[in-house]
């Protein structure tokens with residue numbers, strides 16, 4: 410069973426270019442089993458045979474493995490703190506640098522840019538927010554900045570955190586289009602948090618809801634590179650169910666334990 414599972418992961422890694430080894434085995438198994446159920450295959454080896462022959466299934470599996478779920482202003486209690494942090498940063502410097510690491514389809518990065526303008530940031534500036542992700546398809550959507558409401562995705566509700574969101578996003582029925590003044594504040598790049606280095610420095614980093622499924626071996630290296638990318642006094646916000654490794658805690662001040670907001674010591 411382990412051998413069959415490993416062979417399947419090897420295939421996914423080599424042929425489908427998905428870094429299976431980055432992620433928790435439990436997470437991978439759960440996702441692969443959901444595809445096995447759909448395709449009525451009973452074992453990892455049987456599923457591997459199907460995968461080799463069926464290009465459509467390769468695509469379906471990749472979509473299942475890449476969890477891109479995101480929202481504008483996801484977890485409103487966290488965003489109300491982010492709002493305050495942005496205001497404080499802007500009192501210190503006019504153009505704080507912000508990074509949405511693992512930004513998925515860009516909604517988190519655009520949420521940051523909207524708060525920057527709401528707090529009287531200059532719309533004449535460019536590239537206040539960097540959004541990065543490993544998934545090219547998600548990045549393409551981020552760069553486009555067009556989102557659709559559906560039965561399960563209520564964009565209006567997500568945006569309700571900001572009363573004046575119409576100033577930043579055009580709503581044409583079910584479709585929401587990010588306005589140019591917000592788009593120009595953001596830039597999106599492909600970055601693998603495990604394999605790539607980021608040379609810029611930031612005042613605020615959001616890296617949320619990615620550690621939940623990254624294998625333990627890779628968590629520390631990611632945290633280390635986030636720490637390096639922060640200016641002294643800069644903020645790091647991780648997902649509400651994620652935890653910072655014990656070893657790193659001495660280098661950070663906890664601003665809000667429940668909301669996972671940390672500040673790099675000076």
Ligand SMILES: C[S@@+](CC[C@H](N)C(=O)[O-])C[C@H]1O[C@@H](n2cnc3c(N)ncnc32)[C@H](O)[C@@H]1O
Nearest residue numbers: 477478479511513542543544601602617618619
């Ligand atoms: C669940 S989404 C989280 C999106 C957003 N941060 C949020 O909380 O709403 C996780 C994202 O992490 C990205 N991801 C997974 N592994 C990554 C890696 N090694 N480097 C960069 N991004 C990664 C995925 O492509 C996906 O878009």
